[in-house]
Amino acid sequence: MKRMQIGLIGCGTVGEGVARILLDQQEILKDRLGMEMVLKKVADTDTQRTRSVTFAEGVFTTDASEILEDPEIDVVVEMVGGTGFAKDAILKAMEQGKHVVTANKKLLALEGNSLFAKAFQKNVTIAYEASVGGCMPIIKTLRENLVANRIFAMTGILNGTCNYILTEITRLGLSFEEALEQAKIKGFAEADPTLDIEGCDAAHKLAIISAIAYGMEIDFEGVYVEGISRIEPLDILYADQFGYRIKLLAISKNHGDSIEARVHPAMIPVDCLLSQVGGSVNALSIFGDCTGEMMLYGHGAGMMPTASAVVADLADIARDMKREDGGRLPALGYPSKNIRKIPVLPISEIQTHYYFRISAADQPGVLSRVSGILAKYSISIMSVHQKERHASDAVPLVFMTHRAKEADVRKALGEIRELPEIGCDPVLIRIEDPQANGCAHT
The missing domain is CATH 3.30.360.10 (Dihydrodipicolinate Reductase; domain 2)
Structure with missing residues (x-):
């Protein structure tokens, strides 16, 4: 039976969970994959941590280079986190022709474009299911x-x-x-x-x-x-x-x-x-x-849920290796030549509904002045509520608006903040439209 040899760098919370699954679930993984997944090396500098797994002699090391430079290791699992050593380790692994599994969402968000390009160049896989949503696929x-x-x-x-x-x-x-x-x-x-x-x-x-x-x-x-x-x-x-x-x-x-x-x-x-x-x-x-x-x-987090997603990535790589079909699935789901630059709208351009809470002095005419400023910027009020006082002489005024442009809302609140009757910065919370955002209802 073919074997996939794995090197795990980082044996903290999630790394320990990955090791536990690979050691405890060997038989079920072998049955499902038709391939043996072997945890050959585990590298971590923390030798004092109490772990729930016991490694065979020679498996645990404090030197990650023993994994990165081992020609028998097929896949490197990066569980270190951060953007320094983790990036260097992933790049070195790919240079050595090794596939990579990571849960490092910060590194991918900041450096993913270049890392995926390197993976394509080296014809290796970067799998990263656990980087978003833990056990949710x-x-x-x-x-x-x-x-x-x-x-x-x-x-x-x-x-x-x-x-x-x-x-x-x-x-x-x-x-x-x-x-x-x-x-x-x-x-x-x-x-x-x-x-x-x-x-x-x-x-x-x-x-x-x-x-x-x-x-x-x-x-x-x-x-x-x-x-x-x-x-x-x-x-x-x-x-x-x-x-x-x-x-x-x-x-x-x-x-x-x-x-x-x-x-x-x-x-x-x-x-x-x-x-x-x-x-x-x-x-x-x-x-x-x-x-x-x-x-x-x-x-979305936790030792075993996240580790489950990491091992699922390892299983996908194992299946590809068995068929000698590496690179079957592009990193972002599209062939690299079809990945585009798409501009992201600045927050000032979005339109949604809004909740404002304004702390105002209990004086005549305040509501009309605030309403006038909102009207000046074409912000239509859906409802307004004068709430009971809370630990001050100021009266909370709560506004719910129809759809408005964020830039107009910011300008209006800036003017409202300058009114002498307003006690502190207005509170703004956006109200999302379930129909527009795809939110199911009970």
Whole structure:
């Protein structure tokens, strides 16, 4: 029976999960693939970590070059993360004619175009299913299952840390800081959660899947990013009263000659399935012209869910090796000659509905002045609500608008902020149209 020999670089949380599956599931993998998957070497500099796997003598090393320079190793699994050593290791592996599996969404979002070009040049595969959505087969779905579809839009919850925090604020009325601390205690947030709570992690993932969906180069710099650190329980309370939930959404829309790609908090109706995705779970709604609406749902992170996706990539490479058919599937789902540059619309050009909360002095004429400014910029008010005071003499004025252009909204809020009756910066939260974004309803 043919064997595929694997070198694993990085045996942290997910790397340990990969090793566990390869060692514990040997028989089922052999039965399904008709090939033996052999974990020949594992490299990690941390020799003090307690791991749930026991390696045979000579398998574990602190020197990654033992993997990269071993001619018998067919596939390198990169589980180090980051953009420094990980990039160098992947490039060296490809130079040696080795296939690569990675879950490194940051590296792919920033350097994926050049890495995929190198893989094509060397006739090797970079597999990266685990980089987006953990155990959810988002990459495979977009590249293979939806190959006959023009993708119109994708809307998703792609960061479990943010989803957990917003869920707990909604459920228990916690402050952002309290919910973040709880997420750290439960292991859903890193000691430094900046990449998660400021939206960068979700933006990395959105840049990757937008490229696959639309046949374009990865353009992380074009993705608008806004995190959840400014979301207050008061706005979550008002959203609930109006029939909405606040989620950190990753949104991508195909306009043909341009796309939208943005990550930010948004209000979505409570009868939208995405609004009911709670805790640390992820979900992605995809709208195709043939399939219509479909949704993927599952654990977007964690040792075993992510490791499962890594091993699925290894299985695909094994099947290709068995048929001597490497490079069967292009990295972004399109032949490299068909990958285009498609401009990403700046956030100023998008149009959607808006929620504003303005803290105003309780004086006659304030509402009319604010309404006049909104009218000046052609922003049509759908409803306005004067809410009860909260811990100050100021009165919260809450506006819900019809569709408006972001640039006009920013100008209007800039003028409103300068009114002497306005106590602090207005709060802006976008309201997403489920029909336009492909969000199914219950």
